[in-house]
Amino acid sequence: MLLKASGSPAQGWMKMSGRRAPWLAWVAAALGLGAQTSVWAAQPSGPQGLTWASIAKLPDWQGIWQAHFGRPSGAGPMLTPRAQANLAAYRAKQKFGEDLQGQTANCLPPGMPSIMTQPYPIEFLFNPGKVVILIEAYEQERTIYTDGRAHPAADILTPTFQGDSIGHWEGDTLVVDTVGVAPDTGAGIMEGVPHDADMHIIERIRKADRDHLLITRTIIDPEELVKPWTTTLTYTRVPGDLLEYICEQGNRDSADAEGRPAERIKGP
C-alpha cells in the first residue's frame, strides 16, 4: 500500500521518513548505519515542481549532459570482508576466462548505479510531481517521483533495474533517494562487487554552472560497504539531442552464463 502525503507537503515528508524521527535518521546517516537512512532528514526548500507554475521556477536543466570519466572525486569504497571475498573470487575467475564479460554484452541494461555512468548523454524532463531522466545508453529512463510519495512498502516493492526513486528539491539541488534495485543487475557497486537487495542510493544533483552538472552519489550497502561511499561525477552539456540506441540492432557480442565473451565476426 503506497503511503500518500497528507496535510502540508512538509508534514507528509516528516511522516514518511519511516518509523524513526527525522533527526534520528540524520544521525543514522552520519554514522553510515544502513538502509534506514532517510533522505527526508533534510527538509525540502524552494519550489518543488508540483505544478507547471512551480516548474517554471526550478533551475534550468535543459540540454543533454555527458558524464566525464577521469579521476573520480572522493575516496574509493571501503569494502567489507565479504565484498573483498567477492572481488577476489571475481578476479580469480577472470584468470580462467570467466567473468570477462557482463550481461550488457547481451544487451541487458546495467541498472543502477551503472546506468548513470555510461558514455552517452542523459536528459532531464520535468513534469508536475516527477522528474524523468532519459538515458541514451540502452534507451533507459528513470522516473523520480517528487510528489511527496514514499517508497512502496517492502512487501509490495518489486526489485527493478532502475529501482524506485523519490526526490525533492532543496533550492537548486534535486535530492534523489533510490531503493529496490534488483540485486542481480549490472556491475553492482563496482565491477566484481555485486550489490545487495537493500542497496540504497542517494543522489544530489545540481548545476555548477551553465555547462556543468554535478551528481554527488552516496551508495549505502552495509553488507558490501563498511560505510557509505560518496563520489561526485561531473556531467558536461554537449550539443545536440539524444539519439536512438537499440542495442539489439547490430549486436555481435555475447556473454555466456559464466561471463565468457564471444564475438560473431562472420555474417551480417
Place this chain on the structure above:
Amino acid sequence: MIKLLRAAAIGLAAAAVLPAGSAFAHHSTAMFRMDVNTVLKGTIQRFDWQNPHTWIVFDVPNAKGGYDRYGIEGMSPNYLVRHGWTRDTLRPGDNVELTIHPLKNGMMGGFDVSVKFSDGKVMYNLPHGPKALP
C-alpha cells in the same frame, strides 16, 4: 563493532575504482589485446553504421595472393557522430590503413583505434589521448 569492521576492511584507492560499467562500450575490452596496435592496410568492404557498435568489413591482401577478411568493431555511431564521423566516413572501396587492437583469440578481428586515409588524414575511433573522454 564498527571498529572491528574498519580494521578488517580494505579501502580501495579512488584511482583503482572506475565507475561501475565500462566507460568504453556495452561490453568489456577483455576480448582484445589493448596493449597491441596492429596496422592493417586494405580495402573497406562495408561500414555498418548501427548500435551498439559500428562494424567494418575489411579485406587485407595476404601472402597467397588473396584477401583476409577482417571484422572490426568500432565505437557506437552515437559516439562517432559527436566526434566528426558520419556513415560515409568509410565507404566501400576506400583504401585505408586501420590501426586495431587485435582479438586475443587470434581470429581476424579487433577493435578499431584509428583510420588513416590515403591523403594522410587520421581519424580516431577509440577515445584516445591522456584524457580519453567520450
